[in-house]
Amino acid sequence: MKLSQRARSALNRVGALVLAVAAFGLAPVSANAGTLPAQFEYSYETGFEGWTAKTDQNTGVPECEPHVSSVGRSTAKAKDGVHSVDFVTDGTHDCGLLWLEREFAVGTTAPVRLDLSMWLWTADLPGGGAGGLNKVAAYSGPTCVDDPVQENGWVGFTELGDTGHDEAAGWYEYRYQATVTPNADGNICVGQAFKIASTYPFIKHYYLDQTTVTLS
Numbered sequence: 001m002k003l004s005q006r007a008r009s010a011l012n013r014v015g016a017l018v019l020a021v022a023a024f025g026l027a028p029v030s031a032n033a034g035t036l037p038a039q040f041e042y043s044y045e046t047g048f049e050g051w052t053a054k055t056d057q058n059t060g061v062p063e064c065e066p067h068v069s070s071v072g073r074s075t076a077k078a079k080d081g082v083h084s085v086d087f088v089t090d091g092t093h094d095c096g097l098l099w100l101e102r103e104f105a106v107g108t109t110a111p112v113r114l115d116l117s118m119w120l121w122t123a124d125l126p127g128g129g130a131g132g133l134n135k136v137a138a139y140s141g142p143t144c145v146d147d148p149v150q151e152n153g154w155v156g157f158t159e160l161g162d163t164g165h166d167e168a169a170g171w172y173e174y175r176y177q178a179t180v181t182p183n184a185d186g187n188i189c190v191g192q193a194f195k196i197a198s199t200y201p202f203i204k205h206y207y208l209d210q211t212t213v214t215l216s
């Protein structure tokens with residue numbers, strides 16, 4: 001009887017650990033969604049939590065005039081916990097793409113439904129000028145992006161909205177939903193992106209936090 005209780009207790013501990021890993025996003029680099037539906041949350045409290053940070057300047061052939069935009073982490077703002085992702089944007093040339101991307105193993109090659117929620121801290125007001133026309137965007141596809149291409153917008157990236165808001169500076173939620181066909185290995189790639197679409201000859205900071213990826 002005691003052994004059985006210990007076994008149950010151990011199973012409970014394993015269950016609690018699985019829940020904790022899911023809750024805090026400490027999943028392996030390629031998050032294994034296993035049986036769908038599955039939900040993953042990221043707060044960027046311990047590094048990028050499996051996401052890869054990229055810009056158009058350091059990924060493939062640069063599309064824009066040289067700019068010093070970068071993606072880092074910060075404690076200046078946080079929606080959850082004390083850290084967020086810091087999109088450091090140089091608007092000198094009115095051109096640029098910064099993004100995080102992550103592969104998810106979905107265990108099927110059949111199309112899956114993606115629901116992405118992310119929160120951005122912005123102080124921009126609507127309209128032109130000092131950044132209000134910058135865009136939050138998202139990417140999904142069977143593979144990640146090795147060389148972003150700009151035609152009418154960045155190819156494969158969907159613009160979700162401006163960074164400018166009538167209300168005060170603060171956190172705003174952006175949502176993206178898509179049906180994604182996995183690659184032959186049963187993986188999809190998800191991207192959270194920031195597009196420079198305003199001209200401002202200085203550096204601006206935007207903060208990203210509390211990402212939820214739901215796959216079904």
Ligand SMILES: [Ca+2]
Nearest residue numbers: 043080081083
């Ligand atoms: Ca956080």
